[in-house]
Amino acid sequence: MPTISPKTPTTIAIVSQKGGSGKTTLAVHLATRAAVAKYESCVIDTDPQATAAAWGDWRGDFLPVVVTAPPARLARTIESAKKNGVDFVVIDTPPHADAAAREAIKVADIVLVPTKPRAFDLHALEPIADLVSFAQKPAYVVLNAVPSGATVLTADARTTAKEMGLEICPIELGDRAAFHRSSAKGETAAEIKPDSKAAKEIEALWKWLNKQLD
Numbered sequence: 001m002p003t004i005s006p007k008t009p010t011t012i013a014i015v016s017q018k019g020g021s022g023k024t025t026l027a028v029h030l031a032t033r034a035a036v037a038k039y040e041s042c043v044i045d046t047d048p049q050a051t052a053a054a055w056g057d058w059r060g061d062f063l064p065v066v067v068t069a070p071p072a073r074l075a076r077t078i079e080s081a082k083k084n085g086v087d088f089v090v091i092d093t094p095p096h097a098d099a100a101a102r103e104a105i106k107v108a109d110i111v112l113v114p115t116k117p118r119a120f121d122l123h124a125l126e127p128i129a130d131l132v133s134f135a136q137k138p139a140y141v142v143l144n145a146v147p148s149g150a151t152v153l154t155a156d157a158r159t160t161a162k163e164m165g166l167e168i169c170p171i172e173l174g175d176r177a178a179f180h181r182s183s184a185k186g187e188t189a190a191e192i193k194p195d196s197k198a199a200k201e202i203e204a205l206w207k208w209l210n211k212q213l214d
């Protein structure tokens with residue numbers, strides 16, 4: 001039996017007070033990529049809408065495991081997941097900058113904040129910027145659903161985020177059908193279309209994330 005070397009347990013929080021910014025998409029894609037890298041990977045869904053949990057139901061018996069937990073149970077849930085061998089946790093959160101986001105940020109090693117590169121969405125980053133700065137956690141804005149050729153839009157978004165004191169992930173995710181088509185089936189972009197731009201973007205994001213965690 002080949003042994004898998006133990007990996008450093010990692011917890012990633014995905015937060016943003018805007019619905020539809022790509023939290024759940026990012027959570028399930030990163031957790032699945034971690035499973036491919038032989039992590040015992042788990043998504044903890046703290047959103048009462050339970051979209052990640054529904055994705056897990058559609059997915060069936062494949063990694064990552066998806067469990068739900070109310071924010072007040074988050075730390076305990078992670079603790080027991082780790083006792084059960086889980087070494088990569090991605091926390092999906094509801095669209096608020098309240099207790100759920102705060103608890104997720106508190107237990108995270110790194111925080112990712114997906115946002116569309118649009119004025120109203122960027123404006124909504126402010127409360128999240130306050131939370132991460134208070135918690136003193138490394139946090140990165142991930143520009144998501146970026147329309148192709150939107151260089152001015154993304155440059156403006158980067159400036160706005162920087163003005164709020166937020167770091168920006170150099171990898172952007174485009175507006176790609178493979179993201180929503182795959183998620184709707186309990187799969188990921190790489191699983192339905194390995195050579196898609198969406199799959200390549202997640203791969204680049206995964207590599208970048210590993211560098212940050214090193």
Ligand SMILES: Nc1ncnc2c1ncn2[C@@H]1O[C@H](COP(=O)(O)OP(=O)(O)O)[C@@H](O)[C@H]1O
Nearest residue numbers: 019020021022023024025145174175176179180
């Ligand atoms: N980069 C993207 N390209 C295309 N569709 C996307 C992208 N990111 C998210 N979506 C779709 O947008 C909708 C909202 O995304 P979701 O991840 O559920 O956001 P949130 O969890 O922040 O509410 C979903 O239907 C999802 O499939």
Ligand SMILES: [Mg+2]
Nearest residue numbers: 023024047051
């Ligand atoms: Mg969601």
